[in-house]
Amino acid sequence: MILRKLRSGTLLGLLITSQGAFSQVRAQSLSASGHPASGSKSDAPVKLAEFPNVLYGVAYYNEYMPYERLDADVALMKQAGISVVRMGESTWSLWEPEDGRFEYAWMDRVVDAMGKAGIKVIMGTPTYSIPPWLYKAHPEILARPLGGAPVFYGMRQNMDTDNTRFRFYAGRVIRNLVEHYRNNPAVIGWQIDNETSSYDASNPDVFAGFVDHLKGKFSTPENLNKAWFLNYWGQDIHSWDELPTRDSAQSTGYKLEWTRWQQMRVTNYLSWQAGLVRQYRRPDQFVTQDFAGAMHREINEFEIAKSLDIAATNNYHGTQENMGGESQSLTGDYIRSVKHGNYLITETNAQTTDWTSEYQYPPYDGQLRQDVYTHLSNGANMVEYWHWHSIHSGQETYWKGVLSHDLEPNRAYAEVSKTAHELQRIGPHLVDLHITNQVAILYSVDSSNALDFMPFAHGASPQWSFGPPAANYGTLISQMHRVLYDLNIGTDFVFPEDPDFSKYKVLIVPALYIADDALLTKISDYVKHGGHVLMTFKSGFSNENSAVRWVRAPGPLREAAGFSYQEFSNLDKPISLKADPYHAGDDNKVMYWAEFLLPEHAQPLAYYDHPFFGRWPAITRNQFGSGTLTYEGTWLSEKLQTAVVSQVLGLAGLLGLDQTLPSSVRVRHGENRLGKTIHYYFNYSSAAVSVPYSYAAGTELTSDKSVVHGTTLSIAPWDQAIIEEQ
Numbered sequence: 033m034i035l036r037k038l039r040s041g042t043l044l045g046l047l048i049t050s051q052g053a054f055s056q057v058r059a060q061s062l063s064a065s066g067h068p069a070s071g072s073k074s075d076a077p078v079k080l081a082e083f084p085n086v087l088y089g090v091a092y093y094n095e096y097m098p099y100e101r102l103d104a105d106v107a108l109m110k111q112a113g114i115s116v117v118r119m120g121e122s123t124w125s126l127w128e129p130e131d132g133r134f135e136y137a138w139m140d141r142v143v144d145a146m147g148k149a150g151i152k153v154i155m156g157t158p159t160y161s162i163p164p165w166l167y168k169a170h171p172e173i174l175a176r177p178l179g180g181a182p183v184f185y186g187m188r189q190n191m192d193t194d195n196t197r198f199r200f201y202a203g204r205v206i207r208n209l210v211e212h213y214r215n216n217p218a219v220i221g222w223q224i225d226n227e228t229s230s231y232d233a234s235n236p237d238v239f240a241g242f243v244d245h246l247k248g249k250f251s252t253p254e255n256l257n258k259a260w261f262l263n264y265w266g267q268d269i270h271s272w273d274e275l276p277t278r279d280s281a282q283s284t285g286y287k288l289e290w291t292r293w294q295q296m297r298v299t300n301y302l303s304w305q306a307g308l309v310r311q312y313r314r315p316d317q318f319v320t321q322d323f324a325g326a327m328h329r330e331i332n333e334f335e336i337a338k339s340l341d342i343a344a345t346n347n348y349h350g351t352q353e354n355m356g357g358e359s360q361s362l363t364g365d366y367i368r369s370v371k372h373g374n375y376l377i378t379e380t381n382a383q384t385t386d387w388t389s390e391y392q393y394p395p396y397d398g399q400l401r402q403d404v405y406t407h408l409s410n411g412a413n414m415v416e417y418w419h420w421h422s423i424h425s426g427q428e429t430y431w432k433g434v435l436s437h438d439l440e441p442n443r444a445y446a447e448v449s450k451t452a453h454e455l456q457r458i459g460p461h462l463v464d465l466h467i468t469n470q471v472a473i474l475y476s477v478d479s480s481n482a483l484d485f486m487p488f489a490h491g492a493s494p495q496w497s498f499g500p501p502a503a504n505y506g507t508l509i510s511q512m513h514r515v516l517y518d519l520n521i522g523t524d525f526v527f528p529e530d531p532d533f534s535k536y537k538v539l540i541v542p543a544l545y546i547a548d549d550a551l552l553t554k555i556s557d558y559v560k561h562g563g564h565v566l567m568t569f570k571s572g573f574s575n576e577n578s579a580v581r582w583v584r585a586p587g588p589l590r591e592a593a594g595f596s597y598q599e600f601s602n603l604d605k606p607i608s609l610k611a612d613p614y615h616a617g618d619d620n621k622v623m624y625w626a627e628f629l630l631p632e633h634a635q636p637l638a639y640y641d642h643p644f645f646g647r648w649p650a651i652t653r654n655q656f657g658s659g660t661l662t663y664e665g666t667w668l669s670e671k672l673q674t675a676v677v678s679q680v681l682g683l684a685g686l687l688g689l690d691q692t693l694p695s696s697v698r699v700r701h702g703e704n705r706l707g708k709t710i711h712y713y714f715n716y717s718s719a720a721v722s723v724p725y726s727y728a729a730g731t732e733l734t735s736d737k738s739v740v741h742g743t744t745l746s747i748a749p750w751d752q753a754i755i756e757e758q
Contacts, residue, residue: 083374083413083414083463083464084460084463085115085455085456085459085460085463086408086413086414086415086455086459086462086463087115087116087152087376087413087414087415087416088113088114088115088116088404088414088415088416088451088452088455088459089109089114089115089116089117089118089151089152089414089415089416089417090109090114090117090118090382090416090417090418090419090420090433090434091117091118091119091378091379091416091417091418091419091420092105092117092118092119092142092419092420093119093122093123093419093420093421093423094119094142095123095126095138096421096423096424097421098424101439102141102142102145103145105420105421106145106146106149106151107149108435108441108445109149109151109420110149110150110151111449112445112448112449112452113449113452113453113455113456114151114448114452115150115151115152115452116151116152116153116154116220116414116416117146117151117152117153117154117416117420118153118154118155118156118223118378118416119139119142119143119153119154119155119156120139120155120156120157120158120209121155121156121157121158121160121223121225121226122156122158122160122161122226123158124158124159124161124162124163124166124205125163125164125165126138126139127139127158127205127208127209128163128205129163129165130165131165131166131169132204134205134208136212143213143216143218143219144218146218147216147217147218151218152218152219152220153216153218153219153220154219154220154221154222154223154320154378155209155213155219155221155222155223156222156223156224156225156226157202157205157206157209157222157223157224157225157305157309158205158209159202159205159206159224159225159305160188160189160225160226160227160228161188161189162191162198162201164185166201167185170195170197170198171185172192172195172197172235173191173192173195173197173198174190174191174192175190175191175192175231175232175233175234175235176192176233176234176235176238177232177234178232178234178278178279179279180234180279189226189227189228189229189231190231191231191233192231192233192235192237192238193228193230193231193233193297193298193301194233194235194237194238194241194297194300194301195235195237196237199304202305203304203308206305206308206309207308207311207312210222210308210309210311210312210313211312214312214313214314214317215314219314219317220316220317220318221317221318221319221320221341222309222313222317222318222319222320223320223321223322223344223378224302224305224306224309224319224320224321225301225302225305225321226322227322227323227324227346228298228301228302228321228331229298229324229328229330229331230294230295230297230298230330230331232294232330233294233297234277234278234279238293238297239277239278241293241297242278242290242293243272243275245293245296246272246275246289247272249289253268253269253270253271253272253274253275256269257269259285259577259579260283260284260285260286260289260577260579261283261285261579262283264283265282267283278290284482284485284486284578284579285577285578285579287481287482287485287578288478288481288482288485288546288577288578289577291329291330291477291478291481292478294330295330295331295332295335295477296332298330298331298332298336299331299332299335299336299339302321302336302339303336303338303339306319306321306339306340307339318341318342319339319340319341320340320341320342320343320344320376320378321336321340321343321344322344322345322346322376322378322379323336323343323344323345323346323367324345324346325345325346325347325348325363326345326362326363326366326367327366327475327477327480327506327509329477329480329481329484332477333366333367333370334370334527334529336370337370337371340371342371342373342374342375342376342413343367343370343371343375343376344367344375344376344377344378344414345363345364345367345375345376345377345378346377346378346379346380346418347359347360347363347364347377347379347380347407348379348380348381348385349380349381349403350393351381351384351393351394351395351396351399352393352394352395352396352399353718354393355395355396355399355402355403355716355750356698356716357402357406357517357698357714357716358513358514358517358518360380360403360406360407360410361406361410361513361517361523361700362510362513362514362517364407364410364411364412365410365513365522365523365524365525366475366525368410368411368467368524369472369524369525369526369527370525370527373411374411374412374413374463374464374465375411375412375413376412376413376414376416377407377412377414377415377416378414378416378418379416379417379418379419380403380407380415380416380417380418381395381400381403381417382400382417382418382419382432382433382434382444383395383422383432383433383434383436383444384430384431384432385430385431385432386430386431387427387428387430387431388430389430391430392430394432394444395444396718396749396750397443397447397750398447398748398749398750398751399750400444400447400448400451401447401450401451401454402714402716402750402751402752403415404451404455405462405712405714405752405754406714408462408463408465408712409465409700409702409712409714410467410700411465411467411702413463413464417433417434417448418431418433419431419433419434420433420434420435421433421434421435421439422435422436422437424437434448454734458733458734458754460705461704461706461708461710461733461756462704462710462733462754463704463705464704464705465702465703465704465710466702466703466704466705467522467700467701467702467703468522468702468703469521469522469523469524469536470521470522470536470537470538470684470686471516471521471522471523471524471536471537471538471539471540471681471686472523472524472525472526472533472536472538472539472540473509473512473513473516473523473524473525473526473539473540473542474525474526474527474528474533474539474540474541474542474544474555475509475525475526475527476527476528476544476545476546476547478528478545478546478547478576479505479543479544479545479546479547479570480504480505480506481546482545482546482574482578483504483505483543483545483570484504484505485578487504488503488504488543488569488570488602488624488625489502489503489504489602489623489624489625489667490502490602502624503623503624503667505542505543505545508542508543508568508667509542511670511673512540512542512673512677514670515670515673515674515677516540516677517698518674518695518698519674519677519678519681519691520690520691520693520698520699521681521686521690521691522700522701524536526539528547528551532554532557532558533554533555533558533563534558534561534563536563537563537564537684537685537686538563538564538565538566538680538681538684538686539555539558539563539564539565539566540565540566540567540677541555541565541566541567541568541571542567542568543568543569543570543571544567544570544571544572545570545571545573545574546574546575546576546578547571547572547574547575547576548575548576549575549587549588552572552587552588552589553588555567555589555592556588556589556591556592556656558659559592559656559657559659559660559661560592560656560657560658560659561657561658561659562657562658562659563659564659564660564661564662564680564683564684565592565659565660565661565662566662566664566676566677566680567589567593567661567662567663567664568663568664568667569600569625569626569627569664569665569666569667570625571586571589571663572585572586572587572588572589572593573585573586573587584596584597584598585597585598585627589661590632591656592654592656592661593634593652593654593661593663594631594632594633594634594635594652594654594655594656594661595629595630595631595632595633595634595652595654595663596629596630596632597627597628597629597630597665598628598630599627599628600625600626600627600628601625601626601628601645602624602625602626603622603623603624603625603626603666605623606621606622606623606669607621607622607623607640607641607642607645608620608621608622608640608641609622609638609639609640609641609650609651609672610638610639610640610641610646611641613637613638614638614671614672614675614676615675616669616671616672616675617671619669619670619671619672620669620671620672621669621672622640622650622666622667622668622669622672623666623667623669624666624667625666625667626640626645626648626650626665626666627648627665627666628645628648628665629648629649629650629652629663629665630648631649631652633654633655633656634649634652634653634654634661634663635652635653635654636649636651636652637649637651637652637653637662638650638651640666648665649665650664650665650666651663651664651665651666651676652665660680660683662676662679662680664676678691688726689724689726690726693723694721694723696715696716696717696719696721697713697714697715697716697721697723697747698713698714698716699711699712699713699714700712700714704756708730708756708757708758709727709728709730709756709757710754710755710756710757711725711727711730711754711755711757712752712753712754713725713745713747713752713753713754713755714747714752715747715748715749715750715751715752716750717749717750718749718750719749720746720747720748720749721746721747722744722745722746722747723744723745723747724742724743724744724745725739725740725741725742725743725744725745725753725755726741726742727741727755727757728741728757728758729741729757729758730755730756730757730758731755731756731758732745732753732754732755733754733755733756734752734753734754739755
């Protein structure tokens, strides 16, 4: 979980504070649809030059320092080999201490110092935390939560980003900053906002926008009533002004569409910011956004990425014995997939994390360096730590940077320095890694949200008093990715909007609860034409409006799946599969949910070992056209899931020597910009390992030693071998 966290004489915004002028600038900055006004030559995403080397750096906040030490910090960074800093996104109150009065000198000296040291700068738009004067003048800017509870100032990311007054002030500060730094050669890119979300805003303007969205989508109240089945409880509406607010709405269709609207709001807001930056930036300055990890239900990263030149993410993960690379790879695989290309790590662990001192687990020796190569192996072109120095007061006091609170070089600094100097030598061989995978996971944010409204699992609480889900869509996605990762199978993500999935041999479809007929037909066609699908329970059950289909489950998937079903059940406790068909031993367990599958053409692969459930298969496989669809009607233990996934991978011919490596070793592959294949071998353990190298002859880049097919690679604890084929 991510918990964190100019000189301008030509802009009208500097001179405008009256209500009339406010409306004038608002009209200039937004079209009628709320999107940025077009017309600038730099209005659209551009193809940027390739990164010459890996960018390696930190977020830097000189303004947080307890005493003057800019020169000392820059000297330490230069000595360490830091090549990039991210700055400016967190202090709107310094950029604009009073309404309309902009100050740049405090940052100019920092940017100039970085430029003289050869350190590149990514500047952030400071819009995710409003200054006190803005709240005081316009308290209506704060986000109203569902239910209308009182809201107060003091927390970041607590504004209604649709509010016209907020957009005015945010647009003004963005214009001024970008114009001020557009010609500074040290500034290479812009990060718009920070870990942006919808902030669950339900302000009157948000609701009014939602009603307008419904009018555009459904045309008439009658169409809405039909789609959402609003005659249930007699809640049909006959005019748009009768639509109740989201606060107490019980319609699953309403709830799902509201989540889509919140996603649209975030997409629109970030597209608006990107458009403003493009109107004033230097053409070679890129635009990015730092997603807070991946797969958040209130945003649609796939849609947001369309307005970015390059995607970025903030990825925090376990350390010490809890560092296995899987968290970095899950996030990296996803962010790489949203734009089908390389990405940036704008924040990751330096020393310890957390908003309290309850999660202080500094990395073992080697883990900081290994983390960098883990990100690069997933397609990252930059790795930045949050942050350079540990903050001495405030909520993030214990979210420590490279330097501790004493601000002196330390163990972390030494490892960062070692890594930076290593990257100066081998980084050009690793940047812009092109990754081609044969397996993809279909991610549906709609299914994630809809299953949150109608969960399929609950904790050990009394009937009708449900606790938080013990399992949900997100944990099912994570399980599937973790199994593939542990099997050393590279994985992409695909999305319902993708035109087809034919480039992959295997498609994993977890709990596709929300899908229109076209998506289900696309999956069926994928199987018919030779693809191998592994699908889980709850797939194909509801349509795009979260209404259960009024044909026998699994609806349009029935022919491809080769079964139907009419009943299902929660499972009070785990049960076994009959005769332990996958040799899982004590882990021969399924849990949470069981669909009573009725095979029509499908072959049963496993049955429940139970006096009642035992008549129905738990897992089936159907040959359909030239492909197969394997279906899990229940939640499998990790060991069972590994066995089933392996079986499907075998059908697709994707198993090989990588799947025989020791359990602590992970391997990743790609092609560098020189057209040479790169193999990363990671040892995520405290014990040295020896592994056979099974690819063509090449050079281990960190040691510059030659290797040939069959060489034994000796990898130290928390270390890696990186081979570039000849």
